[in-house]
Amino acid sequence: MSNIDDMKEKLSALVDNELDELDERRVMKALEQDPELRQTWERYHLVHSVLHQELDTMVASDMAARVAAQIESEPATSVLSQRRRTARIVGTLAMAASVAVVAVAAVQWFNRPPVSATAALVAGQPASGNLVAAQVTSVAEGQPAPDNFIRAGATHWDVKEPETESTLNTFLVEHNEFASSSGIGGMMPYVRVVGYDNPAK
Amino acid sequence: MIFRALTRPIFIAVCLVFSTAALAGDAAHDWLMKINKAARTLDYEGVFVYQHESQLEAMRIVHKVENGSARERLVSLNGAPREIIRDQREVTCYWPDKNSVMVEYRKADNQSFPAILPERLQDLDDYYVIQLGSVERITGRPAQRVIVKPADQYRYGYHLWADQETGLLLKADLLDTQGKILEQFMFTQISIGAKIPASALAPGMTGKDMVWHREAEDRKTVSAAPGWAATQLPRGFRLSAHIARQTLMRKRPVEHLVYTDGLAAVSVFVEKRGEGTKPFMLGASRMGAVNALGSRVQDYQITTVGEVPAETIALIGGSVAPAGK
Numbered sequence: 164m165s166n167i168d169d170m171k172e173k174l175s176a177l178v179d180n181e182l183d184e185l186d187e188r189r190v191m192k193a194l195e196q197d198p199e200l201r202q203t204w205e206r207y208h209l210v211h212s213v214l215h216q217e218l219d220t221m222v223a224s225d226m227a228a229r230v231a232a233q234i235e236s237e238p239a240t241s242v243l244s245q246r247r248r249t250a251r252i253v254g255t256l257a258m259a260a261s262v263a264v265v266a267v268a269a270v271q272w273f274n275r276p277p278v279s280a281t282a283a284l285v286a287g288q289p290a291s292g293n294l295v296a297a298q299v300t301s302v303a304e305g306q307p308a309p310d311n312f313i314r315a316g317a318t319h320w321d322v323k324e325p326e327t328e329s330t331l332n333t334f335l336v337e338h339n340e341f342a343s344s345s346g347i348g349g350m351m352p353y354v355r356v357v358g359y360d361n362p363a364k
Numbered sequence: 365m366i367f368r369a370l371t372r373p374i375f376i377a378v379c380l381v382f383s384t385a386a387l388a389g390d391a392a393h394d395w396l397m398k399i400n401k402a403a404r405t406l407d408y409e410g411v412f413v414y415q416h417e418s419q420l421e422a423m424r425i426v427h428k429v430e431n432g433s434a435r436e437r438l439v440s441l442n443g444a445p446r447e448i449i450r451d452q453r454e455v456t457c458y459w460p461d462k463n464s465v466m467v468e469y470r471k472a473d474n475q476s477f478p479a480i481l482p483e484r485l486q487d488l489d490d491y492y493v494i495q496l497g498s499v500e501r502i503t504g505r506p507a508q509r510v511i512v513k514p515a516d517q518y519r520y521g522y523h524l525w526a527d528q529e530t531g532l533l534l535k536a537d538l539l540d541t542q543g544k545i546l547e548q549f550m551f552t553q554i555s556i557g558a559k560i561p562a563s564a565l566a567p568g569m570t571g572k573d574m575v576w577h578r579e580a581e582d583r584k585t586v587s588a589a590p591g592w593a594a595t596q597l598p599r600g601f602r603l604s605a606h607i608a609r610q611t612l613m614r615k616r617p618v619e620h621l622v623y624t625d626g627l628a629a630v631s632v633f634v635e636k637r638g639e640g641t642k643p644f645m646l647g648a649s650r651m652g653a654v655n656a657l658g659s660r661v662q663d664y665q666i667t668t669v670g671e672v673p674a675e676t677i678a679l680i681g682g683s684v685a686p687a688g689k
Contacts, residue, residue: 330645331649331651331656331669332457333466334631334633334656334667334669335651335654335669336455336457336466336468337468337609337620337631337633338622338629338631338669338670339455
């Protein structure tokens with residue numbers, strides 16, 4: 164196995180919180196130095212969250228096909244290393260389901276803005292300190308890491324993150340059912356869900 | 365004798381002052397009830413603007429009651445044509461920009477849209493000062509202004525303008541604890557009571573090529589005692605609903621607690637995190653007047669959401685603990 168493949172394998176393990184401390188530090192170091200690796204890391208994270216949380220998502224058939232084609236044109240290692248993927252998925256999921264899941268991940272990925280999230284976040288407003296700290300804890304078990312890739316990876320309370328935004332929106336819709344029982348009543352609470360496609364800065 | 369001659373007019377004057385104050389309060393309460401009822405029972409169709417921070421949105425709303433059951437459609441007129449359709453049974457959200465459709469089943473009340481209960485209305489006086497303002501002109505119609513001022517820093521205030529004839533809310537300002545406007549909503553065009561064709565309530569898109577997230581229908585609407593509770597609540601807030609549900613995206617059990625003071629509502633969602641799930645969402649977040657807080661208790665993700673000041677969310681969300689401990 165080449166050095167790069169080895170590193171990708173470790174990255175994948177890192178995302179799953181399965182690395183020992185020594186390896187973790189080594190991967191962090193490599194991430195600091197290699198922008199391409201950082202991108203891979205971001206992608207793994209995205210796939211990871213989708214694999215673990217949105218298995219029941221239904222995908223319109225033509226979209227699945229469209230995205231599946233896109234995935235096929237990429238080597239398998241670009242998503243998860245083949246071995247890990249096989250070990251992880253085949254036992255538990257039907258193949259069709261996994262294609263759908265990956266399709267969703269890919270759609271989310273391809274829908275991202277062309278500027279890399281990392282660059283945009285570095286240039287834009289910094290996330291607040293405690294958010295970053297929370298991320299570090301959950302992602303790397305307390306390992307300090309360069310903060311320019313931490314914010315780009317997983318979900319946090321930033322409404323610009325598509326996944327968090329939809330989580331918040333889901334909760335908001337559920338909450339609205341009760342909020343609308345207030346005197347102001349009616350559709351008012353739902354206005355926010357419809358109106359907030361451009362969260363104010 | 366002189367004493368009696370003097371005290372009698374004073375006594376009468378005092379009685380008068382108190383009774384007019386009580387009457388004014390009642391009239392303001394009546395208007396709140398009228399607004400609430402109008403939004404549920406009238407047929408109307410209109411365009412309104414909604415302002416939050418520096419953003420301005422325009423939306424169309426259609427509301428129709430047929431055989432005692434209401435159906436509502438809300439469409440964004442700017443940007444992506446997001447759409448929400450709500451009836452007795454479910455709420456369907458079309459998000460073309462996210463290529464997804466979300467279907468939630470209604471749990472609050474299967475029979476009708478929820479209303480304020482009159483007994484809660486009296487309680488409101490403990491946490492809000494509710495007064496009638498002047499009659500003003502909104503969207504070309506005379507409108508009664510109702511002022512709702514919070515008594516403490518744990519809730520927002522409201523200025524409401526209700527159509528004098530029908531009670532329908534024509535304009536609303538949401539104010540923070542300093543009295544600064546957080547959000548505004550106002551009809552720019554409205555037609556009340558005109559015949560609405562069924563087609564006006566149909567979604568503008570089929571959702572055929574979109575991803576559908578449909579909530580399982582066999583949800584349980586709670587009988588068991590809540591496993592969790594907020595241990596600190598601002599004055600007047602109490603538990604008004606408790607629902608065991610599944611998260612829409614992840615099909616995990618979530619406990620949903622609703623606390624309300626009669627006007628403002630706060631939801632607490634408690635979800636257990638298993639092995640290998642995504643990181644906890646921690647920290648405060650804000651969407652205009654809506655505040656949210658993510659926190660963690662043991663292996664549980666607590667998410668607190670509500671149209672209340674951040675302080676209220678922090679107090680309630682920060683105090684969530686397993687019930688009975």
